[in-house]
Amino acid sequence: MQNRPSGFANPWLHLGLSIAFVTIYELLLKLGAVETAHLSARWSWTGLTGLASPYVWVAIVFVILSLITWLHVLRHIPLSIAFPISQVVHALVPLGSWLILGESITSVRGFGIALVLLGLAVVAKPVARFEERL
Amino acid sequence: MTLVSLAIVLIAMVGHVAGELVLKKAMDASNASGFRSRKFVVPFSAGILLMTVQFFLGLGLLQRYDLSFIYPFQGLSVILITIAAAVLLREKLTLQLAVGSALISAGIVLVSIS
Numbered sequence: 001m002q003n004r005p006s007g008f009a010n011p012w013l014h015l016g017l018s019i020a021f022v023t024i025y026e027l028l029l030k031l032g033a034v035e036t037a038h039l040s041a042r043w044s045w046t047g048l049t050g051l052a053s054p055y056v057w058v059a060i061v062f063v064i065l066s067l068i069t070w071l072h073v074l075r076h077i078p079l080s081i082a083f084p085i086s087q088v089v090h091a092l093v094p095l096g097s098w099l100i101l102g103e104s105i106t107s108v109r110g111f112g113i114a115l116v117l118l119g120l121a122v123v124a125k126p127v128a129r130f131e132e133r134l
Numbered sequence: 135m136t137l138v139s140l141a142i143v144l145i146a147m148v149g150h151v152a153g154e155l156v157l158k159k160a161m162d163a164s165n166a167s168g169f170r171s172r173k174f175v176v177p178f179s180a181g182i183l184l185m186t187v188q189f190f191l192g193l194g195l196l197q198r199y200d201l202s203f204i205y206p207f208q209g210l211s212v213i214l215i216t217i218a219a220a221v222l223l224r225e226k227l228t229l230q231l232a233v234g235s236a237l238i239s240a241g242i243v244l245v246s247i248s
Contacts, residue, residue, distance in 0.1 A: 030196065046191075074162075080216045080220055111244055115237050
């Protein structure tokens with residue numbers, strides 16, 4: 001493992017940015033998909049009809065930003081550590097859907113979000129050890 | 135859900151897992167041999183292609199189904215990617231990582247079925 005870059009190049013900062021960008025684009029894509037769901041049934045399976053919504057275009061910008069930051073993460077952090085952490089989006093997206101889209105959070109869903117966060121806490125231990133090795 | 139939708143879900147999931155793996159391979163290669171080497175360019179292009187395909191297939195699924203139908207498959211991909219990283223990329227898989235990934239996957243499934 002090569003020297004860990006610091007400052008803005010810190011891969012953990014980019015992991016956080018990537019997670020924020022993914023959360024934003026998931027919410028935008030849902031808005032865009034709802035807006036375009038009625039369009040041509042013939043082509044809708046490709047997802048390309050979604051391009052008729054401006055939400056989807058803004059989402060794509062965030063997809064690209066999330067990809068760029070994610071690629072920087074991949075240069076420095078093992079996939080088996082970075083990917084599980086990136087899945088905190090599955091707690092953030094329902095929370096964002098609740099706050100912004102007005103979707104509801106049932107108790108089962110709340111429990112699921114708690115499990116995701118618990119899993120992250122468990123993953124955080126190997127992360128600490130990986131950081132020591134650097 | 136039709137058989138075709140299930141096939142699209144599976145293709146999108148496999149595309150996602152494969153895309154993550156080849157992108158990781160590409161970025162590892164970029165550390166060793168720079169951004170011009172074939173060892174970077176080939177897996178990088180394949181990764182971008184796979185990510186693009188699974189992105190649009192996923193968007194198509196979003197138009198027809200609730201997020202709650204698509205999410206369990208994303209939960210599965212956490213386990214698949216962690217295992218594939220250990221087996222194919224020879225990353226060290228500790229017990230904590232395995233348990234943590236399983237908890238995250240279970241959490242994602244619960245989030246989606248509720």
